[in-house]
Amino acid sequence: MRTALVSVFVSLLFVSTASAQITNGSFDAGLTGWAPVVAGYGVISADGFGNPVNSVLFTTNNPSPNPPEGACTIYQQFECGPGPGACLIKVDYIVFVNNGATIAFDVVIDGNTNVSYYSTSTPGWVTFTTQVPCGSHLIAIAANFDSGPAFSTWSVYVDNVTASCEPVVRTEQSMWGRVKALYR
Numbered sequence: 254m255r256t257a258l259v260s261v262f263v264s265l266l267f268v269s270t271a272s273a274q275i276t277n278g279s280f281d282a283g284l285t286g287w288a289p290v291v292a293g294y295g296v297i298s299a300d301g302f303g304n305p306v307n308s309v310l311f312t313t314n315n316p317s318p319n320p321p322e323g324a325c326t327i328y329q330q331f332e333c334g335p336g337p338g339a340c341l342i343k344v345d346y347i348v349f350v351n352n353g354a355t356i357a358f359d360v361v362i363d364g365n366t367n368v369s370y371y372s373t374s375t376p377g378w379v380t381f382t383t384q385v386p387c388g389s390h391l392i393a394i395a396a397n398f399d400s401g402p403a404f405s406t407w408s409v410y411v412d413n414v415t416a417s418c419e420p421v422v423r424t425e426q427s428m429w430g431r432v433k434a435l436y437r
Contacts, residue, residue, distance in 0.1 A: 295323030336387030354401035
């Protein structure tokens with residue numbers, strides 16, 4: 254009984270201290286905590302449109318009739334821990350493309366890229382989810398013009414960037430062995 258109570262206490266300790274320090278993942282403080290990088294005619298700005306409020310906007314300001322070329326990236330280093338466990342990372346986004354534009358939307362964790370291409374707008378907010386081991390990580394979120402004719406447009410809103418370290422829950426192997434033996 255005492256061993257079981259100690260196990261429950263240790264599990265609760267890990268759950269209560271499981272945290273991630275993604276700074277300003279709600280973008281309530283604009284781009285504070287994020288390093289923005291733009292290329293070409295890319296534009297990154299804080300915006301009042303969000304899920305539920307505030308987000309970051311990736312778009313382009315290439316003047317018409319030119320194609321809407323540009324690339325936008327924000328990134329930051331964060332701690333997801335304490336480990337061991339799985340760091341669950343989530344990013345909400347919505348895509349708007351018009352008149353034949355195609356864009357690439359990337360979420361890059363420690364150099365591992367997850368790319369989606371969009372030539373039509375998403376019907377609503379989409380949640381990207383991935384897992385990595387708990388620990389120190391670098392997240393980069395990018396939207397880039399891929400192709401499109403003159404007068405096409407694109408924009409991507411990003412919101413609710415979160416990470417949480419979910420501790421590994423160990424099963425009592427000897428107990429399972431006894432249960433299996435009982436029912437054989």
